Amino acid sequence: LTLVSFKITILGSSGAVPAFGRFPSSQLIDVQHNHFLVDCGEGSQMQLARFNGNLHGIDHIFISHLHGDHYLGLMGLIFTMHLHHREKDLHIYSPHGLQEIITTQLRYSRSVPAYTIVLHTLVPDRPEIIFENKGLTVETIPLRHKLPCTGFLFREKPKPRRIDKNNLPEGLPYYRLNELKAGFDLTDESGKIQYRNADLTLPPCHSRTYAYCSDTAYTESILEQVTGVDVLYHEATFVEADKTKAVDTLHSTAMEAARIARKAHAGKLLLGHFSARYRELDPLLKEAQTIFPETHLATEGQTFTIAE
Amino acid sequence: LTLVSFKITILGSSGAVPAFGRFPSSQLIDVQHNHFLVDCGEGSQMQLARFNGNLHGIDHIFISHLHGDHYLGLMGLIFTMHLHHREKDLHIYSPHGLQEIITTQLRYSRSVPAYTIVLHTLVPDRPEIIFENKGLTVETIPLRHKLPCTGFLFREKPKPRRIDKNNLPEGLPYYRLNELKAGFDLTDESGKIQYRNADLTLPPCHSRTYAYCSDTAYTESILEQVTGVDVLYHEATFVEADKTKAVDTLHSTAMEAARIARKAHAGKLLLGHFSARYRELDPLLKEAQTIFPETHLATEGQTFTIAE
Numbered sequence: 001l002t003l004v005s006f007k008i009t010i011l012g013s014s015g016a017v018p019a020f021g022r023f024p025s026s027q028l029i030d031v032q033h034n035h036f037l038v039d040c041g042e043g044s045q046m047q048l049a050r051f052n053g054n055l056h057g058i059d060h061i062f063i064s065h066l067h068g069d070h071y072l073g074l075m076g077l078i079f080t081m082h083l084h085h086r087e088k089d090l091h092i093y094s095p096h097g098l099q100e101i102i103t104t105q106l107r108y109s110r111s112v113p114a115y116t117i118v119l120h121t122l123v124p125d126r127p128e129i130i131f132e133n134k135g136l137t138v139e140t141i142p143l144r145h146k147l148p149c150t151g152f153l154f155r156e157k158p159k160p161r162r163i164d165k166n167n168l169p170e171g172l173p174y175y176r177l178n179e180l181k182a183g184f185d186l187t188d189e190s191g192k193i194q195y196r197n198a199d200l201t202l203p204p205c206h207s208r209t210y211a212y213c214s215d216t217a218y219t220e221s222i223l224e225q226v227t228g229v230d231v232l233y234h235e236a237t238f239v240e241a242d243k244t245k246a247v248d249t250l251h252s253t254a255m256e257a258a259r260i261a262r263k264a265h266a267g268k269l270l271l272g273h274f275s276a277r278y279r280e281l282d283p284l285l286k287e288a289q290t291i292f293p294e295t296h297l298a299t300e301g302q303t304f305t306i307a308e
Numbered sequence: 309l310t311l312v313s314f315k316i317t318i319l320g321s322s323g324a325v326p327a328f329g330r331f332p333s334s335q336l337i338d339v340q341h342n343h344f345l346v347d348c349g350e351g352s353q354m355q356l357a358r359f360n361g362n363l364h365g366i367d368h369i370f371i372s373h374l375h376g377d378h379y380l381g382l383m384g385l386i387f388t389m390h391l392h393h394r395e396k397d398l399h400i401y402s403p404h405g406l407q408e409i410i411t412t413q414l415r416y417s418r419s420v421p422a423y424t425i426v427l428h429t430l431v432p433d434r435p436e437i438i439f440e441n442k443g444l445t446v447e448t449i450p451l452r453h454k455l456p457c458t459g460f461l462f463r464e465k466p467k468p469r470r471i472d473k474n475n476l477p478e479g480l481p482y483y484r485l486n487e488l489k490a491g492f493d494l495t496d497e498s499g500k501i502q503y504r505n506a507d508l509t510l511p512p513c514h515s516r517t518y519a520y521c522s523d524t525a526y527t528e529s530i531l532e533q534v535t536g537v538d539v540l541y542h543e544a545t546f547v548e549a550d551k552t553k554a555v556d557t558l559h560s561t562a563m564e565a566a567r568i569a570r571k572a573h574a575g576k577l578l579l580g581h582f583s584a585r586y587r588e589l590d591p592l593l594k595e596a597q598t599i600f601p602e603t604h605l606a607t608e609g610q611t612f613t614i615a616e
Binding site: 050 | 324327350357376380381387388391404405409413415
């Protein structure tokens with residue numbers, strides 16, 4: 001219908017130990033032509049180049065937690081942006097600790113980036129809106145893991161009603177369209193209704209949502225936030241047969257991810273953060289699909305688009 | 309002649325900004341079946357897996373300097389070794405600073421590796437033997453760069469004379485071979501010479517050498533150490549036409565690398581650390597070969613073997 005983007009490109013699908021050509025967690029999220037990076041595992045900048053992502057369009061990077069496989073690609077990205085003469089601010093959102101990690105490394109490399117890094121410290125004990133612009137918000141989703149850890153919920157704001165071009169009266173001044181988009185009937189100077197809004201407009205486009213949930217043990221505490229999302233990414237480090245490993249490490253099985261997706265009535269489920277013990281991922285997919293058929297493997301280079 | 313290994317596998321050939329599928333600096337050096345990693349840029353662990361390098365065989369990692377493209381892959385490697393239940397000590401050699409960089413990141417990830425990391429701080433103002441075992445030494449090569457920076461010289465120790473099996477007298481006890489290998493004539497109990505060493509042995513195998521020189525401006529100060537090496541790796545970030553960039557950044561051109569190789573009478577020259585401005589590397593190779601014909605591009609996945 002429209003060309004307003006909402007797409008998720010997978011840069012890395014691996015759990016803690018990269019294997020079989022899979023890279024650690026990282027996703028490029030394009031919402032309304034804002035480019036966000038979610039997690040930034042080792043090699044994210046190479047994966048970004050490989051899949052034609054635009055490094056320079058990224059102004060906001062969200063880091064779920066400070067396990068290496070979710071942030072070790074950040075310093076390389078910071079240095080590359082510097083060497084490419086970036087001038088725009090770079091906003092990075094992360095639980096406490098990243099500032100010391102970054103400044104220590106800048107100090108020893110005697111580098112002073114030509115741009116400003118704005119660090120936003122996340123407190124992952126309750127949901128919080130951490131980014132907002134005209135068209136969308138990003139909020140944290142507290143997760144259950146060994147370190148303070150949050151997912152991220154990308155949510156488009158309510159949209160204007162759409163003008164029904166077929167029913168538009170001739171000669172209606174252009175500036176009155178905003179009243180229609182905002183949902184008002186059109187009245188004359190005396191306040192009398194000339195046109196009913198419902199006759200000239202169509203319902204707004206759907207406000208799209210994407211929830212990124214990694215890393216986490218199975219927890220229904222996230223349902224309140226992720227219920228009804230168009231696309232849910234939920235980590236699926238293990239198969240159900242290895243559930244004791246999931247319990248020990250506070251990760252999830254593919255089946256657990258599917259249970260969350262079903263309970264949340266999600267439109268689609270993406271699985272990722274796969275353990276190095278699985279060369280083939282099909283068993284994880286099949287297992288999840290028994291519970292939630294609309295499941296996909298979120299592997300390197302794939303792009304998932306959410307239509308308006 | 310023999311099967312004692314000496315080979316260099318290139319994991320990364322890129323300069324500071326990875327581009328065109330090239331990864332930052334890292335090389336796997338196998339000398340006499342000791343496995344060393346030299347530099348460890350972002351993605352080294354993935355490249356190691358890709359080219360069938362054995363992560364667990366690596367006990368010594370040499371870091372030339374603390375620019376990100378030479379060490380950012382280290383934390384990922386450290387975490388992966390931990391997750392693979394490594395128990396052996398891991399020795400890391402680097403200019404001052406790495407300890408704080410590593411411990412800061414271990415602290416925030418709340419990780420305590422199951423093995424010991426032994427950090428050796430290099431003082432890059434003079435050559436120093438930093439590793440020695442029965443068969444080889446590794447010494448630093450002070451380089452000229454923006455940060456304290458050293459190359460590394462891998463040098464086999466002098467080897468025993470080889471027994472000439474065709475001339476060995478019948479019935480000579482096996483234990484006397486060691487006297488021959490050490491260069492002695494064989495004498496009887498009275499001290500009288502029974503066999504001259506030269507009649508029963510051949511000269512020792514060649515003691516092989518490999519010099520890794522990255523990052524550095526052109527400097528003849530290294531010649532004293534690298535003269536006569538079998539293989540010289542010398543960074544070649546730029547072509548000669550971009551020499552002002554090399555001068556500004558304390559890097560070298562391909563032609564300068566070739567000049568060093570020629571002055572050093574090296575057996576072979578490997579070029580690497582290529583700038584992201586060059587998609588095609590052939591111009592760098594051609595330029596160097598005008599001065600030093602035995603030049604090769606040290607690109608990802610290539611292995612260079614030094615015969616005995």
